[in-house]
Amino acid sequence: xSADGKLHLGAFMRPVSLHTGSWRHEAAWADANFNFDRLSYxxxxxxxxxxxxxxxxxxxxxxNMPIEALRRSQTVTSFEPxxxxxxxxxxxxxIGLVATASTTFDEPYHIARRFASLxxxxxGRAGWNIVTTSNPDAALNFGRTExxxxxxxxxxxxxxxxxxxxxxxxxxxxxxxxxxxxGQFFDPERMHVLNxxxxxxxxxxxxxxxxxxxxxxxxxxxxxxxxxRQLAAETAEVVFAATPTLxxxxxxxxxxxxxxxxxxxxxDDIAILPGAFVVVGDTVDEARAKRAHLDSxxxxxxxxxxxxxxxxxxxxxxDPDGPLPEIPETNQSKSSxxxxxxxxxxxxxxxxxxAQRLGGxxxxxxxxxxxxxxxxxxxxxxxxxxxxxxxxxxxxxGGLDAFVDRVVPELxxxxxxxxxxxxxxxxxxxxxxxxxxxxxxx
Amino acid sequence: xSADGKLHLGAFMRPVSLHTGSWRHEAAWADANFNFDRLSYxxxxxxxxxxxxxxxxxxxxxxNMPIEALRRSQTVTSFEPxxxxxxxxxxxxxIGLVATASTTFDEPYHIARRFASLxxxxxGRAGWNIVTTSNPDAALNFGRTExxxxxxxxxxxxxxxxxxxxxxxxxxxxxxxxxxxxGQFFDPERMHVLNxxxxxxxxxxxxxxxxxxxxxxxxxxxxxxxxxRQLAAETAEVVFAATPTLxxxxxxxxxxxxxxxxxxxxxDDIAILPGAFVVVGDTVDEARAKRAHLDSxxxxxxxxxxxxxxxxxxxxxxDPDGPLPEIPETNQSKSSxxxxxxxxxxxxxxxxxxAQRLGGxxxxxxxxxxxxxxxxxxxxxxxxxxxxxxxxxxxxxGGLDAFVDRVVPELxxxxxxxxxxxxxxxxxxxxxxxxxxxxxxx
Ligand SMILES: Cc1cc2nc3c(=O)[nH]c(=O)nc-3n(C[C@H](O)[C@H](O)[C@H](O)COP(=O)(O)O)c2cc1C
Ligand SMILES: Cc1cc2nc3c(=O)[nH]c(=O)nc-3n(C[C@H](O)[C@H](O)[C@H](O)COP(=O)(O)O)c2cc1C
Numbered sequence: 001x002s003a004d005g006k007l008h009l010g011a012f013m014r015p016v017s018l019h020t021g022s023w024r025h026e027a028a029w030a031d032a033n034f035n036f037d038r039l040s041y042x043x044x045x046x047x048x049x050x051x052x053x054x055x056x057x058x059x060x061x062x063x064n065m066p067i068e069a070l071r072r073s074q075t076v077t078s079f080e081p082x083x084x085x086x087x088x089x090x091x092x093x094x095i096g097l098v099a100t101a102s103t104t105f106d107e108p109y110h111i112a113r114r115f116a117s118l119x120x121x122x123x124g125r126a127g128w129n130i131v132t133t134s135n136p137d138a139a140l141n142f143g144r145t146e147x148x149x150x151x152x153x154x155x156x157x158x159x160x161x162x163x164x165x166x167x168x169x170x171x172x173x174x175x176x177x178x179x180x181x182x183g184q185f186f187d188p189e190r191m192h193v194l195n196x197x198x199x200x201x202x203x204x205x206x207x208x209x210x211x212x213x214x215x216x217x218x219x220x221x222x223x224x225x226x227x228x229r230q231l232a233a234e235t236a237e238v239v240f241a242a243t244p245t246l247x248x249x250x251x252x253x254x255x256x257x258x259x260x261x262x263x264x265x266x267x268d269d270i271a272i273l274p275g276a277f278v279v280v281g282d283t284v285d286e287a288r289a290k291r292a293h294l295d296s297x298x299x300x301x302x303x304x305x306x307x308x309x310x311x312x313x314x315x316x317x318x319d320p321d322g323p324l325p326e327i328p329e330t331n332q333s334k335s336s337x338x339x340x341x342x343x344x345x346x347x348x349x350x351x352x353x354x355a356q357r358l359g360g361x362x363x364x365x366x367x368x369x370x371x372x373x374x375x376x377x378x379x380x381x382x383x384x385x386x387x388x389x390x391x392x393x394x395x396x397x398g399g400l401d402a403f404v405d406r407v408v409p410e411l412x413x414x415x416x417x418x419x420x421x422x423x424x425x426x427x428x429x430x431x432x433x434x435x436x437x438x439x440x441x442x
Numbered sequence: 443x444s445a446d447g448k449l450h451l452g453a454f455m456r457p458v459s460l461h462t463g464s465w466r467h468e469a470a471w472a473d474a475n476f477n478f479d480r481l482s483y484x485x486x487x488x489x490x491x492x493x494x495x496x497x498x499x500x501x502x503x504x505x506n507m508p509i510e511a512l513r514r515s516q517t518v519t520s521f522e523p524x525x526x527x528x529x530x531x532x533x534x535x536x537i538g539l540v541a542t543a544s545t546t547f548d549e550p551y552h553i554a555r556r557f558a559s560l561x562x563x564x565x566g567r568a569g570w571n572i573v574t575t576s577n578p579d580a581a582l583n584f585g586r587t588e589x590x591x592x593x594x595x596x597x598x599x600x601x602x603x604x605x606x607x608x609x610x611x612x613x614x615x616x617x618x619x620x621x622x623x624x625g626q627f628f629d630p631e632r633m634h635v636l637n638x639x640x641x642x643x644x645x646x647x648x649x650x651x652x653x654x655x656x657x658x659x660x661x662x663x664x665x666x667x668x669x670x671r672q673l674a675a676e677t678a679e680v681v682f683a684a685t686p687t688l689x690x691x692x693x694x695x696x697x698x699x700x701x702x703x704x705x706x707x708x709x710d711d712i713a714i715l716p717g718a719f720v721v722v723g724d725t726v727d728e729a730r731a732k733r734a735h736l737d738s739x740x741x742x743x744x745x746x747x748x749x750x751x752x753x754x755x756x757x758x759x760x761d762p763d764g765p766l767p768e769i770p771e772t773n774q775s776k777s778s779x780x781x782x783x784x785x786x787x788x789x790x791x792x793x794x795x796x797a798q799r800l801g802g803x804x805x806x807x808x809x810x811x812x813x814x815x816x817x818x819x820x821x822x823x824x825x826x827x828x829x830x831x832x833x834x835x836x837x838x839x840g841g842l843d844a845f846v847d848r849v850v851p852e853l854x855x856x857x858x859x860x861x862x863x864x865x866x867x868x869x870x871x872x873x874x875x876x877x878x879x880x881x882x883x884x
Contacts, residue, residue, distance in 0.1 A: 023620065023622070023627065024622040024625055025622075026622070028622070030620040030622055030627075031620055034562070034652065036562075036563055059650060060551065060650075061646075061650060062633075062648055062649075062650045063650075067630050070630065071626055071627060071628060071629070071630050072625050072626065072627050073627055074620075074627055075650075076627065076628055076633075076650065077613070077618065077628070077650065077651050077652040078650060078651065079559045079562065079563065079651070080555045080556050080558075080559035080651070082524055082525055082528070082556070083524055083525070083528040083556055083559040083560050083563055084528070084559065084563065086524070086525040086526070086528035086529045087528045087529060087531060087532050087563050089529060090529050090532040090533060091532060105549070106549075106552070107547070107548075107584055107585075109502065109583040109584060110548070110552075113522045114522050114524070114525055116522075117521045117522035117525040117526065118525050120476070120478075120521065121478055121521065121525055121526065121529050137646070140644075140645075140646035141551040141645055141646055141647065142549055142551060142645075143549075143643060143644045143645065171519070176519065178465065178472040178473055178516075180465065180466040180467075180468070180470070180472055183466055183514050183739070183741050184513055184514065185465065185472075185513060185514050185515055185516055185518065186513060186518055186519075187513070188509050188512065188513050191504075191518075201585060202585045203582075203583055203584075203585065204503075204579070204582035204583055205583065206504055207504075208501060208502075208503060208504045208505075208517075208518065208519065208520060209519050209520065209521070209522070210476065210519040297625070299625050
């Protein structure tokens with residue numbers, strides 16, 4: 001159960017839907033991912049529904065997928081997070097604004113500054129999703145022939161976090177007197193020069209911007225590996241999980257909260273929000289039909305690639321309209337193979353439907369009525385599968401509108417989601433303390 | 443004379459005034475440099491007055507000045523340009539938004555993306571002031587012990603420009619069909635992979651964002667050295683000059699336009715806008731008194747440092763309230779020494795007044811009535827000292843209000859400044875063509 005016994009909801013908004021067929025829906029805004037007016041509409045609706053945060057993933061390359069998938073993907077042109085969130089900060093008042101930024105291909109002075117600036121512009125609504133960037137194509141856009149290895153990326157990320165938070169602490173909150181009479185704009189005694197010299201980074205400081213409104217923007221993390229979980233346990237205040245089942249969710253939740261406690265933090269210092277794809281219908285069957293319709297919009301050729309990866313065998317020779325044939329066991333991807341076979345059997349899917357399901361959105365999904373969706377979410381909350389969700393919508397604006405108009409009121413009726421914001425900052429929404437300035441303790 | 447025979451006006455807005463005493467003015471918003479509501483007000487007023495652009499300088503460190511000057515400087519906390527300009531793009535409609543970004547301490551993929559994103563968000567109003575960052579303290583914030591030398595910084599800047607403009611050309615304008623029926627979001631044949639491998643940079647591409655509305659954001663440059671001018675001649679569409687007199691302005695203008703022609707461009711492809719500090723009064727004497735009042739707000743200790751540098755001798759032993767004593771000739775700073783001695787003599791300034799003048803704002807200034815200021819500006823335009831100005835205001839909001847309310851109408855009355863915007867993009871305001879896509883010519 002989350003600290004306040006309530007769900008916390010993020011909206012996964014870059015891309016505006018993770019379902020690859022979403023933009024082809026007949027009522028969809030096909031350009032929603034790259035149209036500021038449409039994104040403003042969506043952000044305002046999320047805020048009216050009292051979402052904790054608007055979340056933007058980020059990638060430092062056109063995504064590395066087969067060209068037949070890429071040509072069908074709305075991700076190929078997206079706004080850069082800091083620019084978009086700064087613009088959205090003007091058309092919204094309360095909702096948190098979470099940007100993803102890479103510790104592998106950027107500099108801590110830049111990152112610290114941009115988040116501090118966004119936090120001031122938004123009056124305390126910024127969050128930083130720390131990623132180490134696993135797409136190897138990104139390295140090629142930054143003067144490298146290959147990316148640093150996984151362990152090194154995480155070691156640098158940990159040091160990077162220390163530097164960025166240290167830069168945010170450059171000034172005491174009371175440093176800026178702006179006293180026209182004496183002419184003292186700020187007090188240099190209340191400024192700290194970081195002088196960081198570490199294994200990967202060397203940064204003098206101070207930052208040329210006042211301490212963020214929130215002290216530090218909220219720290220978010222989405223890595224799932226051993227070092228990813230450890231980084232989360234030591235630093236994150238929100239974790240975006242990718243746990244596809246309640247059992248996986250519970251195991252992840254217990255693991256990360258346990259690690260946090262072992263690292264000297266409290267369980268309530270971290271909120272764990274798995275990504276969830278939510279499709280709302282008047283009946284469960286109608287919701288399933290809606291999902292099947294979206295899945296049917298996924299191109300078979302690109303879907304087949306997803307199926308082949310999941311099964312560990314080349315699926316391109318299978319009869320698209322027949323049932324899934326017997327699949328030999330392989331060494332790799334044992335668990336995903338079993339999950340996919342079970343899925344095909346349970347739902348009676350043809351090869352085509354199965355491929356398109358996987359190529360559409362393969363993770364945790366709540367597909368049903370407002371009541372069944374609220375039941376599922378409540379169960380995750382009560383059984384400690386999560387502290388809420390990072391919701392991805394089936395298409396825009398209809399998928400988001402349905403969630404906001406129908407699911408949110410049901411969650412509110414049950415008392416497991418807020419009716420009003422409790423405060424003004426993202427920290428307030430998440431029930432997080434403002435961190436003390438390490439150089440200027442109170 | 444500029445291409446259209448009219449002045450082009452930028453507003454120097456980071457910091458909101460270059461006069462170091464500005465924030466202490468009794469009617470000033472002391473926090474204007476770091477308060478979004480105040481900056482919004484100022485941007486809207488500049489837009490109502492039909493300014494070409496709102497310009498933000500940028501620095502990657504707290505400015506390296508003596509602590510006695512720094513503690514009195516409003517520059518110590520400022521918004522980061524991309525975040526602020528993105529937010530301002532929402533509260534304005536037409537005015538250009540020019541951000542400074544360094545080619546020495548950033549990556550071309552980041553820079554190309556952020557400007558492209560800002561250009562899309564603002565519907566074609568972005569400009570990039572290319573700087574190589576001369577403050578040695580910046581290097582210390584980016585893992586270096588010293589900055590690369592001047593020649594190397596400019597060589598990298600030239601290559602950086604090629605990469606950024608190449609990334610902007612990643613997609614043809616018609617690449618994005620978003621054809622829901624066929625499922626084709628974009629046409630990979632209309633996407634170009636840059637594959638740049640050069641002396642300083644290696645960047646594969648493509649950019650993960652559509653070609654900017656303006657094709658390329660407007661290219662601005664502010665370097666004054668030999669390689670700085672050459673970079674401007676080859677690449678810039680606007681040059682921010684720092685020429686303190688009409689004679690210097692004419693020489694710089696002729697030099698840079700001549701270099702542009704030698705580089706195969708047209709004179710009208712570059713607008714040259716010197717920085718100008720403008721103080722408006724009902725009479726010339728009143729304007730001078732206003733300036734003297736602002737100068738009196740500069741702290742003597744920090745002003746003395748400026749005077750000592752300008753004279754090439756230590757001025758701290760001089761009688762502050764006496765006239766400037768005889769100054770021996772030295773080898774360094776011969777021309778600045780003579781200029782300062784002449785200034786003291788012409789205006790009958792005491793040592794204190796002289797020091798505070800230099801420590802306030804020492805560059806080109808128009809101090810007078812709307813009529814004398816318009817006369818001066820018109821002379822610069824007609825005699826090819828410039829194509830307009832990058833105006834810095836004495837204090838905020840009064841200094842900007844006075845310029846907008848009194849000088850702009852006078853310029854309009856004379857037919858040397860627009861009454862309405864001619865188009866919607868910054869290129870439209872400046873009379874610049876949209877560059878052709880080098881990979882997808884029309
Ligand atoms: C909800 C969610 C959002 C993510 N967003 C990004 C992102 O925006 N950019 C990115 O490079 N990686 C992103 N990732 C990937 C993770 O940062 C991480 O690389 C991945 O989960 C693999 O974990 P590991 O690196 O710990 O092995 C995201 C992962 C999840 C679950
Ligand atoms: C109007 C104007 C604005 C400038 N803005 C910046 C700036 O924002 N950031 C910066 O690092 N340098 C800035 N500069 C400095 C120039 O980029 C350049 O370093 C300086 O004029 C010295 O020229 P040089 O480098 O060619 O020798 C500016 C200069 C002028 C005249």
